[in-house]
Amino acid sequence: MTGILIIADHRQGELSPVTLELVTAAQDLRDGAGGGVSVAVIADSPDTHISAVSVEGVDEVLPVSVPVSEFQPDAYASAVRALIADRAPAVVLVPHTVNGLGYAAAVAAQSGCGFASDVFSLGYDGSDLVATRALYGEKVHVELEFPGRSTVLITVRAGSFDEAQGSGSPSVHPFAIDQVAAPRSTHMQFIEPAADGDVDISQVEFITSIGRGVGEEDNVEQFKELAESMGAVLGCSRPIADSGWLPKSRQVGQSGKTVSACKVYVALGISGSVQHMAGMKHVENIIAVNSDPDAAMFGIARYGVVGDMFEVGEELQNHFD
Amino acid sequence: MKILVPIKQVATLDEDFELRDDGRDVDPDYFDKDLNEWDEYSVEEALLIKEASSSDVEVIVVTVGPDDADEALRKCLAKGADRAVRVWDDALEESDSLAIARVLARVAEKESPDMVFAGTQSSDAAYSSTGVALAAFLDWPHAAVVSKLDYAVGADKAVFHRELEGGLLEEGEIQCPCVLTIQLGINAPRYASLRGIKQAKSKQLDELSLDDLGLSASDVGAQGSASRVRRVFVPEKGQAELIGGTAAEQAERLARIIKEMRGM
Ligand SMILES: Cc1cc2nc3c(=O)[nH]c(=O)nc-3n(C[C@H](O)[C@H](O)[C@H](O)COP(=O)(O)OP(=O)(O)OC[C@H]3O[C@@H](n4cnc5c(N)ncnc54)[C@H](O)[C@@H]3O)c2cc1C
Ligand SMILES: Nc1ncnc2c1ncn2[C@@H]1O[C@H](COP(=O)(O)O)[C@@H](O)[C@H]1O
Numbered sequence: 102m103t104g105i106l107i108i109a110d111h112r113q114g115e116l117s118p119v120t121l122e123l124v125t126a127a128q129d130l131r132d133g134a135g136g137g138v139s140v141a142v143i144a145d146s147p148d149t150h151i152s153a154v155s156v157e158g159v160d161e162v163l164p165v166s167v168p169v170s171e172f173q174p175d176a177y178a179s180a181v182r183a184l185i186a187d188r189a190p191a192v193v194l195v196p197h198t199v200n201g202l203g204y205a206a207a208v209a210a211q212s213g214c215g216f217a218s219d220v221f222s223l224g225y226d227g228s229d230l231v232a233t234r235a236l237y238g239e240k241v242h243v244e245l246e247f248p249g250r251s252t253v254l255i256t257v258r259a260g261s262f263d264e265a266q267g268s269g270s271p272s273v274h275p276f277a278i279d280q281v282a283a284p285r286s287t288h289m290q291f292i293e294p295a296a297d298g299d300v301d302i303s304q305v306e307f308i309t310s311i312g313r314g315v316g317e318e319d320n321v322e323q324f325k326e327l328a329e330s331m332g333a334v335l336g337c338s339r340p341i342a343d344s345g346w347l348p349k350s351r352q353v354g355q356s357g358k359t360v361s362a363c364k365v366y367v368a369l370g371i372s373g374s375v376q377h378m379a380g381m382k383h384v385e386n387i388i389a390v391n392s393d394p395d396a397a398m399f400g401i402a403r404y405g406v407v408g409d410m411f412e413v414g415e416e417l418q419n420h421f422d
Numbered sequence: 423m424k425i426l427v428p429i430k431q432v433a434t435l436d437e438d439f440e441l442r443d444d445g446r447d448v449d450p451d452y453f454d455k456d457l458n459e460w461d462e463y464s465v466e467e468a469l470l471i472k473e474a475s476s477s478d479v480e481v482i483v484v485t486v487g488p489d490d491a492d493e494a495l496r497k498c499l500a501k502g503a504d505r506a507v508r509v510w511d512d513a514l515e516e517s518d519s520l521a522i523a524r525v526l527a528r529v530a531e532k533e534s535p536d537m538v539f540a541g542t543q544s545s546d547a548a549y550s551s552t553g554v555a556l557a558a559f560l561d562w563p564h565a566a567v568v569s570k571l572d573y574a575v576g577a578d579k580a581v582f583h584r585e586l587e588g589g590l591l592e593e594g595e596i597q598c599p600c601v602l603t604i605q606l607g608i609n610a611p612r613y614a615s616l617r618g619i620k621q622a623k624s625k626q627l628d629e630l631s632l633d634d635l636g637l638s639a640s641d642v643g644a645q646g647s648a649s650r651v652r653r654v655f656v657p658e659k660g661q662a663e664l665i666g667g668t669a670a671e672q673a674e675r676l677a678r679i680i681k682e683m684r685g686m
Contacts, residue, residue, distance in 0.1 A: 112586070171592070174554075174564060197550075199586045202542070202603075203566040206551035207558035209648055210520055216648035218519070218551045231652065237435050237546050241448060244652040256551075285563035286596035289581075294589035307684060331680065343607035349589065356585050365683045375548075386683045388676065389662065395437060404679055405662035406672045416673030 102251040104136025106190035108181060109154055110198050111144065112171065113291065116153040119196040123257055124158045124265035126194060126223055133225025134191040139163055141276065143180045145170050157267035163276040171288040177204040178211065183278040185212050185252055192230065197256035205256045214254045215247030219375070221261035234258075238372055239397035260379060299350045302336050303358045307365045310336035310353055312377075314370015314391065314410050318346045324369065327414050330421040336360070338371045354380040369410040373398030390414075423479045423575040425468040426535035427503070428526050428556070429461040431487050431494035432546040446651045457494040460541025462611035464604040467571060468539055469502045469612070475575045480504045482533060486514060486525050492627065499622035500614030506627040507533075513632060513639035518647035519547070523555035525642060528635035530560055536575055538601040542567050550603075557601035564601040565594065569608050573598070 105127040110117040120140070127138045137160035142150045147164035154162055163184070167176040181204070185193060195205045197219045209216035215230075222233035230253050232245045247253045302308065309328040315321060321341070328335040335351065342352040353360055355376040360366065366384040371377060373389070373396055381387070382401050389402035390410050399405045406413055432455065439452035465483065472479040483498040484507040485491045495506040509525055517525075530538055538560075540553030550566075557564030565582055569591065573580035577598060584592045585605050596602075614622070632638065644650055665675050680686075 174566075178558070199567050199584065202550050203554065203564075203584075206519065206523075206549075206555040207564070209551075210523065210555040210558035214648065216518075216520060216551070218549050232649070235548070235657075236654065237433065237448065240435055240439075240656070241441075241654050242657045243654045245649040246652050247649055250648065285600070286565055286594050289593040289595060291586075292583070292591040292593060294591075332684070339606060344610075352589075355587055356589055358588070365680065367680070388679070390676075393437065395435070395439075399662045399664075400657070400660040402660065402662040404676070405664045406676065407664060408669060408672060412669035413673050413676070416670045417677055420673065420677035 102189045102191045103134060104188070104190045105130055105134050105138045105192045105194060106184060106188060107138065107140045107194045109140055109142045109150060110196045110200055111142070111150055112200070114149065116150050117196065117198065118264055119198060119259040120154060121156060121264035122259065122262040123194045123196060124156055125262040126257055128158050129224060130192055133228070133230065136191065137161060139188070139190070141165055141180070141184055143167055143177055151273060155269050155271050156265045157269045158265050159269050159271045162271045162273045164273065165276045165278065169284055169288065172200045172203065173284045173286060173288060174204045174207065175282050175284045175286070178207045179280070179282045180278055181208045182212050184276060185214065187276070190252060193252065193254040195254065195256045197258050201256050205254060209254045212252070214252045215250030216254050217245045218256040219258050220255050221258040223255065235375070239375065239400070240395050258375065260382070294349070297348055297350055299348050300334055302334060302351055302353065303360055304362045305334045305360065306362055307331070307333040308336045308360055308363050309333040309367040309369065310338065310371060311341060311369050312338035312371030313340045315341065318344065320411070321346050324414060327418050330418060333367070338377050353377060360384060368398050368402070369414065371398055372396050373400065423475070423477055424533060424535040425471065425479065425481050425575070426530055426533055426538045427461070427464050427468050427481065427483045427498070428538070428540045428552070429465065429483050429485050429494055429498055430458045430541070430544045431455050431485065431491040432458040432544050434546070441654055441656070445653050447654055455490060455493070457497050458541055458544045460543055460545070460604060460606060463606055463608050464539040464541050465498050465501060465503060466609045466611040467604055470609060471573060471575055477575065479575050482507060482535070484509070484526065484529050486510065486517070486522050495627060496622050497614065499625045499627070500618040501612055502618060505625060507630060508627065509630045509635065511632045511639070513643045516644045516647065516651070517642050518649050519549035519552040520555050520648045521642045521646040523552050524559055524646060525635065525637065526552070526556045527559035528637060529630070530556070532635070536599050537573065538562070538599070540601060540603050542603045542605045553601055553603035560601070562600050563597050565596055566603045567605045568602045569605045571602065571608065
């Protein structure tokens with residue numbers, strides 16, 4: 102078993118950048134995995150993505166034709182199983198995206214590979230692959246090993262590695278699968294998130310966000326006022342939007358908005374889940390207020406206050422009247 | 423007609439938690455346990471479908487866990503689930519998501535439900551893989567991160583939305599029976615009523631062993647898992663500068679910092 106196999110992620114004709122992050126992740130594994138880096142593109146017309154994945158660090162591109170236009174779990178699972186059976190890679194890297202969640206575990210279960218999900222650090226200790234992921238709301242990390250597994254499938258957290266840069270000249274080997282399982286689900290359409298005439302939080306420079314620490318709907322108002330007097334736009338974590346306390350368009354994170362233009366982000370009562378951080382961890386000035394000193398948000402914040410968001414919020418209001 | 427809902431009793435950590443002596447997990451003395459948040463939504467979805475159906479629908483909750491996981495099952499029974507199953511054996515310690523899924527698949531084979539709703543993720547382990555692995559062991563169709571569902575019990579197809587990155591949705595159709603992993607926000611989970619809590623006490627809660635499911639110790643635990651824990655550690659904290667003092671002092675300092683950052 103040698104080499105590293107990366108499964109490209111794409112949607113609506115666009116390669117997801119996380120695919121190139123996996124190319125970077127693969128470089129440190131080269132020696133341990135004892136072989137080259139291959140990128141498989143599973144699509145109805147995979148050739149359209151060949152140039153996008155032909156970056157430095159990729160030795161080989163494997164276009165795999167499947168009869169589905171968008172991600173479909175059966176098609177992906179059977180293609181990846183066939184690739185594993187034929188190529189016998191030491192490591193298979195899949196992005197821990199919503200699509201990745203949709204087939205990686207199925208492949209691992211069916212192929213009997215070693216498996217770990219949402220991994221953000223990888224390396225070899227001698228001949229043993231070691232994968233690091235988080236537990237208990239990011240408060241502890243855990244190192245996993247895979248004794249006795251000749252192939253290990255890893256889903257890799259987006260944003261953990263830089264995108265591979267520079268053009269490469271990989272060889273291209275179309276990979277044919279004999280038997281495509283009949284897909285048991287079908288993609289019908291994409292539905293864009295509703296633009297509800299609210300502010301576009303991705304373009305805002307100063308954001309104050311509230312999380313579940315706000316407790317109940319009636320408490321939201323005072324933070325609206327605080328944000329307003331500070332000249333900030335009020336954002337939120339997912340539970341606040343799910344409860345309908347603020348519009349979905351104010352939700353920051355993986356399934357909400359990335360606050361691309363934000364320069365100052367004040368997080369009040371937000372624990373700091375991976376999915377929330379996915380939308381804001383790039384912000385240069387993060388201020389966290391949380392009653393839990395171990396909250397993961399303190400790990401990325403520049404300034405932190407361990408305390409009650411209500412008390413701090415009320416006092417803060419006095420300085421912006 | 424049956425809907426099977428795998429649920430998990432998850433742990434959050436107390437302040438100042440400590441690691442277990444062997445360094446391979448957190449000391450369970452520092453665990454606070456509750457029903458996984460995602461499972462509140464999957465149970466609710468099953469109950470809504472049951473309530474909308476003219477035929478008899480049984481909602482069965484199942485968990486793989488030790489005695490104290492009964493609490494999570496009772497919570498679901500109190501909300502309105504009809505029956506509960508708990509599988510446990512000491513050999514199940516150290517099982518990863520694939521080993522858990524293997525056990526759940528046996529339960530599903532035994533119950534032959536019309537649908538299985540798992541959560542998208544458990545808030546403690548966050549494998550986000552148990553449901554899809556379960557589908558693979560059953561060789562059932564599956565869809566992950568479902569945020570809307572149109573399904574009537576007994577139908578051979580369901581229409582769903584999957585929630586993708588950036589709030590983009592995918593609408594799709596899937597053959598049933600299938601396994602769906604349910605996303606937060608798909609519905610508004612109910613609280614258990616006092617009456618429900620009372621009734622839950624007399625609802626059936628079966629305990630199954632590995633034997634009952636035709637599994638052996640080597641199918642689960644460390645041997646039956648696709649990974650093994652080497653060690654657990656507390657990551658080095660980032661460089662957040664902590665601001666001390668009273669709330670008033672903290673706010674004053676914060677206000678200054680914010681104004682400076684904003685160039686005010
Ligand atoms: C596929 C997927 C996509 C997701 N997308 C997103 C997304 O886009 N955005 C998002 O936010 N989440 C998303 N999530 C959900 C995410 O996993 C978390 O559940 C969520 O971010 C938690 O929100 P929270 O931090 O507000 O709540 P919690 O995690 O419950 O944290 C609340 C925090 O408030 C603190 N607190 C409580 N009371 C006080 C007080 N009085 N003063 C100060 N602090 C207090 C607590 O210590 C705690 O840290 C997604 C999950 C999945 C699986
Ligand atoms: N021990 C368990 N018993 C029953 N169901 C579980 C268990 N662990 C995980 N699940 C199910 O799998 C979902 C996702 O969990 P995970 O894959 O651990 O993130 C949960 O919401 C449950 O539906």
